[in-house]
Amino acid sequence: MGAAVIRAVQKRGGTAVALDRQQPPNGIPWVKADLSDPQAAEPALAAAEEAVGPLTGVVTAAGVDACGRIEDVDLDDWVRVIQVNLIGTAAIARAAVPRLEANHGRIVTVASTLGLRALSDATAYCASKFGVVGFSRALAVETAGRVGVTMLVPGGMQTAFFDGRPEQYKPGPDAMLNDPDAVAEAVVYALGQPAGVEIRELVVCPSVEPSWP
Template sequence: MADRADGVIDGVFTAAGIDSCGKLGDVPAKDWERVVHVNLLGTVAVIRSALPYLKSSGGRIVTCASTLGINAVSDATAYCASKFGVVGFSRALAAELAGEVGVTTLIPGGMYTSFFDGRDEQYMPPPEAKLNEPANVAETVVFALSQPAGCEVRELVVCSSTESSWP
């Protein structure tokens, strides 16, 4: 990553998000662990690799959690655990890097993406659900990454005005 950027990284956005829906006892352990590995540990791995460059540039990090990282629901234990983990990791990292690297936690609600593709009907948003457009959420990421030095946006909850998973 840094090689392609001539050794300079000013900002990182971690947007990993997969799920394996179902009750804890019904989701195979390897699927459950994969969700945590991708969503939480993948976030950590990307930031860990970019951190020396971000410290050099006084850069910024935006992690992507979810409204299900602050509000748990049934049949999403792996996803909720991983995204609660991203929230906790991001808050701790913000404290650790205060004054060196900015850290923002993005907490988006449901979006019109392929995230819901291929799910059983019971795990799909209802037809009347109003989800957020990815472009709207992307604007908030740019906003967080473009703050002046010394100004931090610690958390951003971005969802449709009728989001059912918030609060």
Template sequence: MNNSLTSKAILVTGGASGLGAAVVMALHKAGARPYVLDRQAPADGVPWIECDLADTRAAEQATRHLTEQAGELDGVVTAAGIDTPGRLGDVPAETWERVVTVDLLATAAVIRAALPALERSHGTVVTVASTLGVKAVSDATAYCAAKFGVVGFTRALAAELAGSVGVTLLIPGGMRTAFFDGRDEQYRPGTDAILNDPANVADAVLFALSQPAGCAVRELVVCAEQESSYP
């Protein structure tokens, strides 16, 4: 049987929208205590700190502040993610680097800051990669670089923290969220695209977070049955 998440404190990056918001909602339903790092406010009543994850030092500081506010920390879910698709020569360098910073470097920064608390609680980390972290496509060099990096980072972290902190790599496919809003039409899913419900992916996150002591779910691929970017 899985451990109960009741009253456990879980930090969620990007918890105001998309997958992060779905995870926060699922945690609430499970009786957990979600805490959020985001640039926008999450659902009413959820403790949060406004933070631009492109500033990794600020992300570390905000993580420590939320941990102090929670009094403990039982889990971290790095759900924040951005993308600006386009050919390498067409995407401004600062935009390209921001994608890599938010999606990869901030993932490491938040986990680094949370580690002392997670080691005390023997907690769990769930990192969010992508099917584009295992399959590369054109016009996505920044996103693929970042998500391939999350895959490698998480696998190395699992080896490093084995026995002290649970580590799960989540590889989701496309979801019905605002992630694709604001893109050029060529980079948006078509009207016939089959995308997964983020609530389904959030349930997988809770499954990983609720494993009993001594058991870790190392990797999860969760996508619509007809996902085109996996395998």
């Protein structure tokens, strides 16, 4: 989804850069960063600032999963989901807040409908995204009046997120998934609110999304 957000920003004449382990497609500007290591957040944002100038908006779109019953999922894989999805989100936010406060900026954290509803064989993902929900709400309280905070709650996304999974954990052929470009438009809308106006939480899902409400 990060690449879609950057395209949406660029469409409006803005500048943006992706933080990722691998270079995004189509020549999207990027900074190499592995957000499973929380120490990577500060230098990554510093490099992003160097590339695009003072930061006015940050979106924490990194996400991984490890599907399966808890006793069957490798412990390192389970922990990595928490490290990337929750700790990575917090690390980026921690590095972003002083930068965004200086520029009256905003941060959009990315939770999930599975941060509001539990699902079998998804303990790591649910734990991480329930954590992002709590973190985002607390961050909004803590930074009220200083930094804008929006929590995005997307349904299933039509991205590479599901690639490489066992068939039982892939969406079925009739699954209705979010178009990343449509969700990116909602993110840019949240980032573009005038000073003093906050979209605190934003649920974006297909009309037939089975995990909502």
